[in-house]
Amino acid sequence: MTDPLPKVLVTGGARGIGRGVCERLLDDGWHVVMLDADATALETMAERLAGRGMLTAVACDVADEAQVAAAVARADELPGPLKGLVNNAGIMHRQPVTELSLADWRRVIDTNLTGAFLLAKHAAPVMRADGGGAIVNMASTRAHMSEPDTESYAASKGGLVALTHALAISLGPDVRVNAVSPGWIDVSAWRADPDAAPEDLTHEDHAQHPAGRxxxxxxxxxxVAYLLEDRSGFVTGSEFVIDSGMTRKMIYAE
Known part of the structure; x- marks a missing residue:
């Protein structure tokens, strides 16, 4: 009899980067517990990924502690140790700060930042009991640079970077915690709708990136896959910017 697969929780897994992470981890032999607040998108993606690997879909609003606790308990009931958590769920609300309501501010912070805290709070004890593991928080280059009218999003992602190193110190050595900060990632073909057409990107869109795309x-x-694996065992408390070098590129008006 073979041992049960290690489990990983992935929030916001029904679309975009989260979907890409779920697909990769399924291919790598994880039992992926895919969480998403959109039950319809979750069902659609679960059907699309059926047969690709061991997948369990759980509807969960990460801003709701009761739902988070229930989702982690559900994952704990499944066979195998809980070895990973990817805090990917996130939303953006773009509005001038002078018009931004407190409710909209809190909705972004609660989803993007508080949700990661709640998942870590409830998952870390299970991971420790199962022999330890790794957490990856999905931050953003918006933690370091901004477009106008994105205060709530930038604050939430900056908070995630700080939460990452705080958790790494508090949970180590049993649980490692790192952050990934993507730049421009084309998720247009990775939405919940499997038939969605990819965005029509221009030559200039790609050429401005030092890596060429x-x-x-x-x-x-x-x-993310690397940071969850034992081969990254000496890596914790770190932020990994993955943006083709755009945050290192000098840009001045000519």
Missing amino acids: VGRPEDVAEL
């Missing part, structure tokens, strides 16, 4: 979900998933 806009990023893809597979790029981020590759890094």
